[in-house]
Amino acid sequence: MRPRVPTNFSPCVRLLRRNYTYNAPIPNYPGHVPTNIFQKLFLAAGSGIYSFFDPTRGDLIATLGEATALPFLMERLRDRMLADPTGRRILRERPRITSSSLHIDQLLEYPENTIGRTYAEWLKREGVSPDTRAPVRYIDDEECAYVMQRYRECHDFYHAITGLPIIIEGEIALKMFEFANTAIPMTGIGAVLAPLRLKPKQRERLQTIYFPWAIKNGASAKPLINVYWEEILDRDVQKLREELGIEKPPDLRGLRKKRISRL
Amino acid sequence: MAFLQGLPLRPYQLLRLGHVAYGRFSNARYLSASALLHKSNSESNQQTAASRTTHFGFRDVPEDEKEELVRDVFSSVAKSYDVMNDVMSFGIHRIWKDHFVAKLDPGRRPGGEPLSVLDVAGGTGDIAFRMLDWATEIHNDHQSKVLVVDINDDMLKEGHKRSLATRYADGSRIEFKVQNAEVLDAVPDNSQDLYTVAFGIRNFTNIPAALRAAHRVLKPGGVFACLEFSKVNVGILDMIYQQYSFSVIPLMGQLVAADRDSYQYLVESIARFPSQKEFARMIQDAGFEVSGDGYEDLTFGVAAIHTGVKV
Numbered sequence: 001m002r003p004r005v006p007t008n009f010s011p012c013v014r015l016l017r018r019n020y021t022y023n024a025p026i027p028n029y030p031g032h033v034p035t036n037i038f039q040k041l042f043l044a045a046g047s048g049i050y051s052f053f054d055p056t057r058g059d060l061i062a063t064l065g066e067a068t069a070l071p072f073l074m075e076r077l078r079d080r081m082l083a084d085p086t087g088r089r090i091l092r093e094r095p096r097i098t099s100s101s102l103h104i105d106q107l108l109e110y111p112e113n114t115i116g117r118t119y120a121e122w123l124k125r126e127g128v129s130p131d132t133r134a135p136v137r138y139i140d141d142e143e144c145a146y147v148m149q150r151y152r153e154c155h156d157f158y159h160a161i162t163g164l165p166i167i168i169e170g171e172i173a174l175k176m177f178e179f180a181n182t183a184i185p186m187t188g189i190g191a192v193l194a195p196l197r198l199k200p201k202q203r204e205r206l207q208t209i210y211f212p213w214a215i216k217n218g219a220s221a222k223p224l225i226n227v228y229w230e231e232i233l234d235r236d237v238q239k240l241r242e243e244l245g246i247e248k249p250p251d252l253r254g255l256r257k258k259r260i261s262r263l
Numbered sequence: 264m265a266f267l268q269g270l271p272l273r274p275y276q277l278l279r280l281g282h283v284a285y286g287r288f289s290n291a292r293y294l295s296a297s298a299l300l301h302k303s304n305s306e307s308n309q310q311t312a313a314s315r316t317t318h319f320g321f322r323d324v325p326e327d328e329k330e331e332l333v334r335d336v337f338s339s340v341a342k343s344y345d346v347m348n349d350v351m352s353f354g355i356h357r358i359w360k361d362h363f364v365a366k367l368d369p370g371r372r373p374g375g376e377p378l379s380v381l382d383v384a385g386g387t388g389d390i391a392f393r394m395l396d397w398a399t400e401i402h403n404d405h406q407s408k409v410l411v412v413d414i415n416d417d418m419l420k421e422g423h424k425r426s427l428a429t430r431y432a433d434g435s436r437i438e439f440k441v442q443n444a445e446v447l448d449a450v451p452d453n454s455q456d457l458y459t460v461a462f463g464i465r466n467f468t469n470i471p472a473a474l475r476a477a478h479r480v481l482k483p484g485g486v487f488a489c490l491e492f493s494k495v496n497v498g499i500l501d502m503i504y505q506q507y508s509f510s511v512i513p514l515m516g517q518l519v520a521a522d523r524d525s526y527q528y529l530v531e532s533i534a535r536f537p538s539q540k541e542f543a544r545m546i547q548d549a550g551f552e553v554s555g556d557g558y559e560d561l562t563f564g565v566a567a568i569h570t571g572v573k574v
Contacts, residue, residue, distance in 0.1 A: 020498060020501045020505055022505040022506065022509050022534065024509065033513075033523070036510075038510075039510055042511070042514060043514055043517070046514070046515075046518040047517075047518060059517075059521050060517075060521075063517060137523075
């Protein structure tokens with residue numbers, strides 16, 4: 001029988017004698033993957049580089065967002081939700097947007113210029129569905145994880161009420177808008193680094209038209225995270241824009257078509 | 264010379280089994296008795312297979328579900344399997360596999376018969392191609408065949424695709440079949456000279472059953488060889504290795520293959536696999552003869568090669 005190592009030995013000696021057992025960290029919510037700072041840095045760097053070269057990997061953009069979600073900024077966003085009565089209700093009720101909870105085909109029947117109709121039409125035009133949002137895994141605080149999840153699921157609504165299309169220019173413009181409105185780091189990173197992939201004419205369009213629009217409107221508008229989208233699907237889009245303080249930007253697809261037809 | 268309970272070894276097997284010590288007959292088990300014992304156990308076990316749980320990584324799942332779960336894991340990693348192996352082991356897995364094949368030294372010897380090799384859980388064909396190349400180049404053996412079996416059709420398809428780019432594209436020396444390693448219903452008894460399983464056995468639901476199936480299909484004198492992740496035998500290195508496995512590999516799986524969960528399962532299944540000595544014991548329990556400890560550590564025990572001979 002091997003003699004037992006006394007436990008008052010230093011950890012170094014204990015390691016040399018006994019088998020090491022890895023203790024997995026305890027998750028804070030279902031689906032949570034606890035990560036330490038080094039792992040977050042690794043994820044941020046890896047997903048940033050990878051998604052820059054392969055932007056079709058949507059899951060990596062989500063991972064980048066979660067790895068760079070500084071707790072300070074996420075808590076600030078959560079506090080902005082807490083400061084608003086609708087925001088507080090959203091945090092309490094924790095609604096989730098999926099295709100089953102929204103009934104897209106019903107939304108298409110809504111009157112013109114309602115939020116629901118605009119959203120469903122935008123989904124159809126761009127060919128996307130609300131189920132494409134991955135669950136949040138790497139954010140450690142449970143409530144901040146929900147805030148990030150909510151932001152991700154409402155992203156399509158932001159597209160719908162600003163009218164920005166799903167092409168990369170539209171996404172960048174919307175990212176800048178979201179950065180000015182929510183201060184989530186990934187939106188800023190996307191808005192600053194992604195234009196490096198664009199053609200000069202597209203960058204010029206962004207610089208002269210869309211970025212100024214995004215910064216002005218995002219900063220002055222009320223926080224979009226506090227909008228309870230599921231309840232206002234039958235309200236008029238323009239009224240909502242006026243309430244929030246957003247102007248609709250020029251139609252990006254229209255501008256691109258015009259330029260192509262002029263060439 | 265070798266006289267194993269009245270079964271003489273054929274000449275080529277004597278040459279090949281230089282690493283097997285023939286002096287261990289004090290521990291020799293009587294094959295028929297142990298085989299009968301195991302048979303009766305498995306029959307009573309079948310009634311409760313659905314209610315018994317087994318481990319899937321660190322989770323507990325019903326036994327009849329594990330097969331499906333493992334199949335799903337490998338379906339999702341099939342295409343990027345080799346890239347991930349390179350990323351996880353820094354390319355060392357190639358060295359391990361080369362050493363494994365060199366140690367087994369497959370190939371028809373002068374005056375001998377061509378080998379029939381069974382490569383289990385060898386979906387993408389890494390080991391199979393290495394063995395065929397070794398036999399062809401070192402022993403000038405153009406007849407030995409390899410049957411690659413796997414539970415996962417996607418991995419086999421990957422392997423078949425790769426075979427089309429080799430000199431074995433006509434399929435006369437390599438065959439791919441979907442089989443469950445615990446049953447091997449398409450493989451007749453006493454038909455294989457060499458049974459190999461590389462990085463597959465830790466995923467099996469019932470490892471003793473797979474070892475017994477291996478025993479069944481091997482010819483007397485046939486060799487069982489298993490290359491698998493195992494326990495690192497130096498304390499500090501073990502800590503570093505496990506930290507690396509659990510902290511880094513699933514994240515790399517997320518980045519490279521968009522599949523964190525499959526790689527989490529892979530590192531957990533490595534942690535769950537028995538140690539070198541325990542596994543050597545299990546191989547002996549299935550009726551194989553082992554020499555010495557029955558295993559060889561690779562890279563401080565990160566991987567280990569276990570061998571046994573059917574007597």
